[in-house]
Each structure stands twice: as C-alpha cells, then as structure tokens.
Amino acid sequence: MAKPGIDLATLSDQDVVLQARDGRQAAYRELVRRYERPIFSLIYRMVRNREQAEDLSQETFVKALNAIESYRPEYKFSSWIFKIANNVSIDHLRRRELDTLSLDGSPHALTPEAIQASALQLGDRQETALEELEAKELGGEIEQAISTLRPEYRACILLRHVEGRPYEEIATMLDLPLGTVKTYIHRARGELRQALAHLRQ
Amino acid sequence: MTDLIATHLTPDELDDWLAGSLARNREAHLHGCADCRRLADADRALAHLLGTLPLFSPAAGFGDRVMARVEVRRRARPMAVAAALAAGLLLPMAASVGWSLANPDTLAQLLQGAGSGISGFGVATVRSLGSTLLAQPWYPWVRGLFESPARLGLVFGATTVAYAGGVLVLRRLMALPMPRVAHVQG
Numbered sequence: 001m002a003k004p005g006i007d008l009a010t011l012s013d014q015d016v017v018l019q020a021r022d023g024r025q026a027a028y029r030e031l032v033r034r035y036e037r038p039i040f041s042l043i044y045r046m047v048r049n050r051e052q053a054e055d056l057s058q059e060t061f062v063k064a065l066n067a068i069e070s071y072r073p074e075y076k077f078s079s080w081i082f083k084i085a086n087n088v089s090i091d092h093l094r095r096r097e098l099d100t101l102s103l104d105g106s107p108h109a110l111t112p113e114a115i116q117a118s119a120l121q122l123g124d125r126q127e128t129a130l131e132e133l134e135a136k137e138l139g140g141e142i143e144q145a146i147s148t149l150r151p152e153y154r155a156c157i158l159l160r161h162v163e164g165r166p167y168e169e170i171a172t173m174l175d176l177p178l179g180t181v182k183t184y185i186h187r188a189r190g191e192l193r194q195a196l197a198h199l200r201q
Numbered sequence: 202m203t204d205l206i207a208t209h210l211t212p213d214e215l216d217d218w219l220a221g222s223l224a225r226n227r228e229a230h231l232h233g234c235a236d237c238r239r240l241a242d243a244d245r246a247l248a249h250l251l252g253t254l255p256l257f258s259p260a261a262g263f264g265d266r267v268m269a270r271v272e273v274r275r276r277a278r279p280m281a282v283a284a285a286l287a288a289g290l291l292l293p294m295a296a297s298v299g300w301s302l303a304n305p306d307t308l309a310q311l312l313q314g315a316g317s318g319i320s321g322f323g324v325a326t327v328r329s330l331g332s333t334l335l336a337q338p339w340y341p342w343v344r345g346l347f348e349s350p351a352r353l354g355l356v357f358g359a360t361t362v363a364y365a366g367g368v369l370v371l372r373r374l375m376a377l378p379m380p381r382v383a384h385v386q387g
Contacts, residue, residue: 023275025268032264037256044257054259061267069274137257142250161251186212193243196250 013077020068028065035078036061039085042158046089047096048147050134056092060085076169083173086155093151145195153188160185210237215244 008016008030016034019027039060044053064071064081071080138147146154155174159165167185171178210218210231217223218231218241231237301308334340346352 020273023273025273028271028273029264029268032267036263037258040259040263041256054263057259057263058267058270062270065267065271142254157251161248162254164252182213182216189212189244189247192247192251193240196247197243 014073017068017071017073017077020065028068031065031077031081032061035081038078038163039081042082042085042155042163043089045138045143045146045158045162046086046151046154047092048134048138050130050137052092056088057085060088063088075172079165079169079173082159082163082165083175086159086174089155090151141196141199142192145192148195149188149191153184153191156181156184157188157192209234210241215241219245219248 006019008019008027011019011030013031013034016027016030020031036057040053040057043056043060044050047053047056060081064084071077138144146157149157152174156170159170159173160167165173167178167181170176170185171181174181176184208230210223210227214223214227217227223231231241346356
C-alpha cells in the first residue's frame with residue numbers, strides 16, 4: 001500500500017522503484033501499469049503470437065520485479081526492463097527455432113505412422129479467435145515487413161523507431177557495440193524500404 | 202569541401218537529417234542529389250510509419266497475474282537497523298552502569314577478587330610455560346642462534362625470505378581466474 005498522500009502516478013520510475021523496495025505492493029503494480037503495453041507490444045512483435053507474448057511479458061515482469069533489489073537507479077528503469085524483455089524474447093525465439101518441426105514430420109519419428117502424425121497438417125486447420133485477432137493486429141504491411149527482419153534487426157528497429165530510444169541506450173539494452181546497433185538499424189531500414197517500396201509508388 | 206558536397210549521404214548523415222541536425226554543406230548536397238533526396242524521403246516516411254504503430258495491450262488481468270508471481274519484500278530500513286543495533290548495545294551498557302552506581306561496594310569486591318584470581322593464574326601459567334621451554338632438548342641450540350649478531354641476522358633474513366615467499370604463494374593461489382559475472386539476464 002502506498003504512503004497516504006503519495007500519488008504514485010506522479011512519481012518518476014526511480015521513485016516508484018524506491019517505494020517498491022520498501023515493500024509497497026501498489027508501487028509494483030504501478031510499474032506493471034506503466035510498462036505492460038510497451039513491453040507486451042515489443043515482445044508481441046518479436047514473437048508474433050499473442051499467447052506466447054503474454055507468457056513472455058509475464059516472465060519479464062516477474063523477473064524484473066523479483067530482482068528489484070538488484071536494479072541500479074543510476075540507469076533508466078525502462079532500459080532495464082526492456083533489456084530483460086529482449087533477452088526473454090531472443091531466448092524464446094532460439095528455443096522455438098530448435099523446436100520447429102520439419103514440414104515432413106519430426107526427425108525423431110521412426111515409423112511412417114509417426115512421421116505422418118508429426119507432420120504439420122496444412123489446409124485442414126481452423127483459425128481460432130486468437131489467431132484471427134493476431135492476423136488483424138499484425139496483418140498490416142508494415143507489421144508483415146517487420147516480421148521478415150532478423151530478430152536482432154527487429155529488436156533494434158522497434159526500440160529505435162517505435163519506442164524512440166536513442167542509439168546509445170539501445171546498445172546498452174542489447175549489450176551490443178554502438179556501431180553494431182547503428183548497422184543493424186540502417187540495414188533494417190534498408191530492408192523495410194525495399195519491402196514497402198510498392199506503397200510509395 | 203567540393204568532394205564532401207559531391208559525396209552521397211552516409212546512413213549516419215541520414216539519421217542526422219531525420220533529427221534535423223545535418224551539416225549545412227551536406228544539406229546542399231541533399232538538395233542537389235535526387236538519389237539522396239529519394240533515400241531521405243523514404244527514410245522519413247518509414248520513420249513516421251514506424252512511429253505511428255499502435256501499442257498492444259495484454260489480456261485483462263495481466264497485472265494480477267504478474268503480481269500473483271511476484272514476491273513483495275519489505276527492505277530493512279537502514280535507520281531501523283541502526284536503531285535496533287544501538288538499542289541492543291546501549292541498553293545492556295546502561296543497565297550495567299546503573300547497577301554499578303547502585304552497588305559500588307559489591308562491584309569493588311568482585312573486581313578485587315577477579316583481579317587477584319586472574320593475576321595468580323597468569324603468573325602460574327607463565328612459569329609453567331617457561332620451565333617447559335627450558336626443558337626442551339632443542340632449547341640450547343635455538344639459544345645459540347641468538348648469541349652472535351651475525352647468526353641473528355642470518356636467522357632474521359631467512360625468516361623474512363620464508364615469510365615473503367609464503368605471502369607470494371598465497372597471493373598466487375588466491376588469484377585464480379574468477380568466473381565472469383553475468384549481466385542481469387532476461
């Protein structure tokens with residue numbers, strides 16, 4: 001519970017973190033309220049699956065808030081939580097890449113029945129309401145173009161142009177050299193320009 | 202200067218242009234170069250498009266689901282810790298001083314008894330240790346080492362070298378490669 005008279009919504013992130021460290025549950029909730037949409041949006045655009053994005057966003061907040069004592073106030077709280085979100089997303093994408101089944105069936109399937117059972121069935125699937133929502137939300141040309149970028153480029157371009165973060169902050173968040181961040185963003189812009197060229201014409 | 206005006210804009214300069222901080226001579230190039238102009242306009246349109254992308258919301262109750270997995274801990278306040286420590290030290294001291302002031306005679310008797318007991322025990326211990334030392338078979342040999350300044354110097358030097366060697370070995374052992382501290386991981 002917040003101290004009487006303190007309006008958490010008016011405090012800076014750093015001050016809200018101090019309140020959270022004092023054990024005020026309302027301060028934790030305030031941090032979730034401030035960042036749930038930006039964090040969820042970043043992760044959703046990274047993994048392009050609502051359900052997974054929800055899980056990964058939760059994981060991000062749980063990790064950050066349970067380690068609130070290790071947050072160093074000389075850095076921006078937003079950089080810290082975006083860094084965690086990016087790490088969570090990239091880890092997930094790597095795992096997903098490893099888990100992806102071949103269209104011809106699982107490489108571990110030994111019998112023809114097992115191969116058929118594990119093969120992805122194309123054409124007979126029903127689109128769920130969630131998938132419909134995803135198709136609507138991420139179906140725009142720009143969203144499609146972003147999805148074709150490499151995950152590293154995607155993270156950089158989203159942080160730069162959607163979140164409006166400066167290059168230096170992105171480099172800190174992603175543990176990358178500044179030059180690499182600039183290169184990734186320039187290449188991502190080039191690929192997006194190409195993908196969206198028909199819109200300009 | 203002419204070369205600079207003739208050179209196409211670099212990606213960094215395109216960034217500068219988007220931020221409104223492109224150098225004047227490079228602006229001149231941009232105005233005169235159709236290729237750079239096209240690229241800059243495309244970048245500006247793209248930045249605008251990306252900047253207008255909407256934020257998505259997670260499903261309702263997201264905050265509750267997060268909070269159900271978060272352990273809210275109350276940090277021990279430094280002032281409270283200091284006060285508890287001070288109270289723990291000062292209260293027994295104050296009680297002791299108070300008792301001493303109220304019972305000076307008893308305190309004097311206790312101190313006298315304890316003092317004589319301790320000193321008697323100390324003298325007996327030193328005597329016992331001394332006689333044990335003198336009775337050792339190696340005592341005359343060790344004593345011989347301290348009889349001339351040259352031998353004394355030799356003993357001192359050897360001891361110093363052995364000590365320094367020991368310190369160096371210990372430091373070497375303690376300076377084993379440390380594992381890298383991981384960053385806050387996602």
